[in-house]
Amino acid sequence: MSQTLIEKIAQRYAAGLKKNHEVHSGDYITIKPAYVMTHDNTGAVIPKFKSIGASKIFNPRQAVFTFDHNVQDKSEKNLAKYKKIEEFAKKMSVDFYPAGRGIGHQIMCEEGYAYPGKMVVASDSHSNMYGGLGCLGTPIVRTDAASIWATGKTWWQVPPITKVILKGNLRPGVTGKDLIIALCGYFNNDEVLNHAIEFSGDGIHNLTVDERLTIANMSTEWGALAGVFQTDQVTINWLKNRAKQISLRGLAGVPSDSDGNGLHPRLNINRIHKLESNICKADDGAFYAKELTIDLSSIQPVVSGPNTVKIMTTLSEIKSKEIKINKAYLVSCVNSRVSDLAEAAAVVRGKKVAEGVKFYIAAASKETQSESEKRGDWQALVEAGAIALPSGCGPCIGLGEGLLEDGEVGISATNRNFKGRMGSPKAEAYLASPAVVAASAITGKIDYSWEYCPCKVTGDIKLNKKSNNKIPKVEIIKGFPKKIEGEVIFCYQDNLNTDGIYPGKYTYVDDFTPVQQADVVMENYDQNFKTLAKEGDILAAGFNFGTGSSREQAATAIKYKGIGLVISGSLNETYKRNALNNGLLLIECPGLIIDLKKKFGTEKLTVKTGNPITVDFIHSELLYMHKKYTFDPIGEVAQDLIICGGLEGWVVREME
Numbered sequence: 015m016s017q018t019l020i021e022k023i024a025q026r027y028a029a030g031l032k033k034n035h036e037v038h039s040g041d042y043i044t045i046k047p048a049y050v051m052t053h054d055n056t057g058a059v060i061p062k063f064k065s066i067g068a069s070k071i072f073n074p075r076q077a078v079f080t081f082d083h084n085v086q087d088k089s090e091k092n093l094a095k096y097k098k099i100e101e102f103a104k105k106m107s108v109d110f111y112p113a114g115r116g117i118g119h120q121i122m123c124e125e126g127y128a129y130p131g132k133m134v135v136a137s138d139s140h141s142n143m144y145g146g147l148g149c150l151g152t153p154i155v156r157t158d159a160a161s162i163w164a165t166g167k168t169w170w171q172v173p174p175i176t177k178v179i180l181k182g183n184l185r186p187g188v189t190g191k192d193l194i195i196a197l198c199g200y201f202n203n204d205e206v207l208n209h210a211i212e213f214s215g216d217g218i219h220n221l222t223v224d225e226r227l228t229i230a231n232m233s234t235e236w237g238a239l240a241g242v243f244q245t246d247q248v249t250i251n252w253l254k255n256r257a258k259q260i261s262l263r264g265l266a267g268v269p270s271d272s273d274g275n276g277l278h279p280r281l282n283i284n285r286i287h288k289l290e291s292n293i294c295k296a297d298d299g300a301f302y303a304k305e306l307t308i309d310l311s312s313i314q315p316v317v318s319g320p321n322t323v324k325i326m327t328t329l330s331e332i333k334s335k336e337i338k339i340n341k342a343y344l345v346s347c348v349n350s351r352v353s354d355l356a357e358a359a360a361v362v363r364g365k366k367v368a369e370g371v372k373f374y375i376a377a378a379s380k381e382t383q384s385e386s387e388k389r390g391d392w393q394a395l396v397e398a399g400a401i402a403l404p405s406g407c408g409p410c411i412g413l414g415e416g417l418l419e420d421g422e423v424g425i426s427a428t429n430r431n432f433k434g435r436m437g438s439p440k441a442e443a444y445l446a447s448p449a450v451v452a453a454s455a456i457t458g459k460i461d462y463s464w465e466y467c468p469c470k471v472t473g474d475i476k477l478n479k480k481s482n483n484k485i486p487k488v489e490i491i492k493g494f495p496k497k498i499e500g501e502v503i504f505c506y507q508d509n510l511n512t513d514g515i516y517p518g519k520y521t522y523v524d525d526f527t528p529v530q531q532a533d534v535v536m537e538n539y540d541q542n543f544k545t546l547a548k549e550g551d552i553l554a555a556g557f558n559f560g561t562g563s564s565r566e567q568a569a570t571a572i573k574y575k576g577i578g579l580v581i582s583g584s585l586n587e588t589y590k591r592n593a594l595n596n597g598l599l600l601i602e603c604p605g606l607i608i609d610l611k612k613k614f615g616t617e618k619l620t621v622k623t624g625n626p627i628t629v630d631f632i633h634s635e636l637l638y639m640h641k642k643y644t645f646d647p648i649g650e651v652a653q654d655l656i657i658c659g660g661l662e663g664w665v666v667r668e669m670e
Contacts, residue, residue, distance in 0.1 A: 016297035018175045020210045020242060023150040023294060027133040029167055037172060039303070040646040045170045049076055049127045050154070050162045051136035053118045054083040056099045059137065059159045066665050068164035074107040077163055078127060080118035081111070085406035086414030116379025116405045119143045119347040123227065124256070124379060126280030130245040131294040135162070139588075140347055140429065142234045145211075146227030147252075148245035148294075152210070153234075155564055155588060157595045157661050165668045168661065169594070169651050173239050173587070174303040176209045180217030182310040187464050189357070190225025191349055191427065191447040193310065194232040195318045199326020200471045201306060207237035207558065208587045209303065212296065214244055217310045223252040224353045231348040232429045235323045239587050245293050250286065257281045301480060308473035315450055315464050317425070320442035321433040329450065330468045332460050337444075341418060342367075342455035343426035343436075344395075345376040345403060346410040349448050352385050354427065358452035359391035367399030368458030374416040376403040398456070409436055418443060425460055427451045485634045485644060494653040498579060499628045500552040502638065504610050504621040507539065510555060511562030512589065514539035516571045518563070531567055532574040540619035547620075549576025552627055554610055556582065560589025569593040579629065581636070581645075583607035594652060597660035601629070603636060606643045 015036055017025065025037040029046045037043060052059050056079050071077055081096055096113060103110035111121050119140055122128045130148035135141060137159045144151025158168040184193065211233055218226070226243045233241025243249070260278045277284065315329040344350060344358050355377065367373045375395050377383035383405060386392040396402060401416070408414040410428040418424045418437030424444070426436065431443035446454070450462040490496050507514075517538050520526055536543035547553075553572065559582040560568060569592045572580065580593070583604045593600050614621045628637040631653075636643040658664040 016299040016301070018300040018302065019212050019244060019294060019296040020150055020175050020240065021172060021300070022296070023131060023133050024170070024172050026131070039172050039174050039301075041172045042649040042651040043170055043172065044167050044651050045133065046167045047076070047135045047162065048129075048132040049078055049122070049134045050159055051078045051080060051118050051122055051127070051134070051138070051141070052159050053080050053138060055137055055156060056102075057095050059156045059163070060099070060102055062157055062160035062662075063163050066160065066164060066662050066669075068160070068665070068669065071106045071108060071163045072166040075109070076166060077106070077108045078118075078122065079103045079108055079110045080115070080121055081113040082117045083407045083411060084413050085113040085404050086408055113406070114380060114404060116377075116382070117347040117407060119231070120351070120378040120382070123147060124381060126256075126278065129280065130249060130289055139234050140231050142238065142241050143227050143231035143347060145230035145233070145240055145242035146223060148243055148249055150240055150242055151230070152240045153588070155591050155595065157566075158591065161661050161665045164665050167668070169655065171590070171652075173208055173210045176206050176211050176304040176306060177302040178211050178213050179215035179305060179307040180213060180221075180310055181215050181307060182217050183220045184310045184313060185466055187449070187466070188313050188315060189447045189449070190221055190228045192316050193225075193313050194229045194236070195316045195323070195326055195445060196313050196471055197308065198232070198236045198323040199316065199318060200308070200473055201236075201475065202324040202326075204237055204558070205304065205306065205475060206233075208584065209238055210240040210242070211238045212242055212244070212302075215307075218243055219246055219248060220310070221248070222353065223248060224351050227351070228348050235429055244295065245289075250290055253281065253286050253289070254283065257283055257286060302478055304478065305476040306473065308471070312469050312472040314466070314468060315447065315462050317450065317460060318445035319431045320423075320444055321431055323431065323445065328468060329462045329464060333462075335460075337460045338423065338458060339371060339425050339454055339460060340422040341416060341424040342371060342373045342451050343409055343416070343424065343428060344400075344448055344451055345374060345408055345426075346428040347378060347407070348429040349427035350376060350378040350382065352382055352389070354448040355382070355386040355395065356389060356391045358448040359394040361449050361452040362398035362400075362456055363394045365398055365456050367455050371455055371458050372416065373398075373400045373455035374403055374409060375400045376408060377405045380405055400455075412436055425451050425454045485647060487632055488634060488647045489650065490631060491650050491653050491657070493657040494631070496632050497628060497630050498552075499626055500550045500579070501548075502554050502610075502623040502625055502627050503547050503551045504554045504614055504623055505536070505539065505543070505619065506556055506611055506614065506616050506621075507619065508556035508583070509558045509561050510539060512560060512565050512568035513562055515560065515568040516565060518565070521565050521567060526567075528570070528574040531571040532576075535571040535575050536620070543620045544575070546622045547575055547577065551577050552629070553577050553580045554582070554607060555580060556607060556611075557584045557604070558586055559584070560586040560593070562586075564588050564592065566592045566596060569596050569598045573598045581606060594655050595661040597656055597658070597663070599648070599652075599656050601645045601648070603643050603645045606636060606638060609641070
């Protein structure tokens with residue numbers, strides 16, 4: 015059977031597959047990623063690592079530590095935290111990059127960790143960015159990071175895969191940032207939610223690697239778990255140029271050992287030549303759940319927001335609204351590379367930032383800033399009145415200098431404009447390209463000069479159905495049930511977030527017991543849930559269940575209530591990871607949820623249906639009210655996690 019690019023890369027990094035097992039979407043697999051990156055949250059992973067009894071990192075060359083999120087914080091507490099992590103890195107012989115070296119994702123690209131055909135994970139949602147280099151980058155949670163440190167492995171369910179076909183060429187003055195904002199705003203009905211994306215079509219060859227990194231990075235905001243570009247000559251040329259830069263720079267500051275020949279361990283011409291002769295590509299005839307097509311020539315400069323990426327407005331339209339701004343930002347991992355700074359510098363050269371506006375800049379890495387200074391772009395921005403911040407995340411995540419205050423309006427070249435993310439929830443945040451941000455900083459309102467005629471975005475979507483091949487019988491391992499049965503308790507709400515499932519006010523109450531967690535489950539959704547739900551019930555929930563924050567208690571509280579299985583229309587991927595990592599089993603079955611919505615409606619938040627459901631794990635079938643529904647097979651990897659009570663139990667067993 016044909017495989018997609020993402021399935022092929024996943025196959026390469028799958029561990030313990032049975033002979034002739036071909037990896038496809040829906041499979042639960044054990045993965046041994048090439049690298050795992052953690053940033054400031056390394057401090058939270060260390061105690062998890064130690065709590066499972068681990069004393070050394072399984073493969074020190076697999077782990078990468080970077081400081082980037084809170085680098086502006088010079089408090090004694092934060093400096094002590096950084097020192098503790100650095101000492102741990104040294105003790106474990108892990109690749110370590112200190113504060114000021116750059117944003118972790120940029121370092122992963124600059125230093126060759128993110129490499130075509132590799133699978134690389136990070137405990138950060140913007141690890142999608144690695145896809146700009148043909149690398150399958152995808153996020154994990156902190157427990158996964160601890161597992162990889164201890165065993166070299168964790169688990170992954172191969173998501174549905176969507177092909178995004180880019181046709182033609184962007185017009186002058188239109189950037190990759192405009193394209194991803196347009197994709198988020200045009201296909202804004204969760205078309206790619208929890209999917210992995212493969213970008214293809216003749217249009218990809220007309221995009222620079224910097225633009226691809228931007229697009230892949232913001233595929234996160236579009237809802238995807240990965241956004242991977244096919245490796246082509248543009249990719250190869252970028253790698254060769256980067257290897258040349260490193261050769262001229264020398265190996266000073268490279269934490270990993272070289273190969274003994276004075277070559278960079280990951281970015282060198284010998285390795286690139288090997289890649290050229292063995293580029294990983296999708297097979298003809300590979301199955302894609304969806305195919306989205308967009309005409310690049312139909313894209314024009316656009317702005318996202320306010321406070322959501324699902325709203326897109328063209329510059330020609332938004333200019334007429336005369337939206338005044340207070341702050342502008344050219345920071346973050348998505349758009350602070352050399353080309354981005356150059357793009358903004360070209361706009362501001364010889365001009366001054368408008369009175370009453372603060373324009374903040376921070377390079378994606380130390381090397382980026384150095385190169386920008388050599389070109390004169392950094393100086394042009396500073397001379398125009400830009401305020402330079404250290405290389406790091408900063409205001410993008412609401413940390414450090416320059417946050418939005420009540421009533422302010424900001425325009426940013428960052429990737430997220432969630433309400434309150436960059437400061438006050440009473441502020442408004444827009445996203446745009448570096449050029450638009452720079453132009454707006456100069457005029458004091460959202461602005462940009464573009465000489466071409468406005469046009470309408472042209473794109474379409476095709477849904478594909480798998481052939482009705484009978485789902486093969488699943489092998490059930492010892493300790494996992496072949497069938498379970500329970501009464502259905504139904505919560506119709508779509509997008510039920512983790513705060514609804516487990517209130518945020520309890521998140522950091524460290525001594526909260528399992529009984530207490532169970533007592534507050536669904537408290538912010540329905541106060542009646544805790545009295546209606548009984549041990550042994552099976553929870554049926556709406557679509558995108560578990561969206562929101564990554565708090566693990568939103569999974570454990572349901573488990574402690576005695577509910578052993580959640581069936582939803584679709585699941586938030588982070589919630590899915592946290593649930594399985596804590597031994598709570600989940601199934602996606604949209605057909606059942608649609609039928610339950612029709613039967614019970616929305617009058618009650620929680621319905622105790624009085625009807626049993628039988629779950630057959632051998633045949634991957636549900637039987638409810640004499641009707642059968644199918645779901646993706648629960649493979650041995652997921653079964654094993656449930657038997658072990660979650661990932662920590664699995665890790666402990668693996669270390670024995």
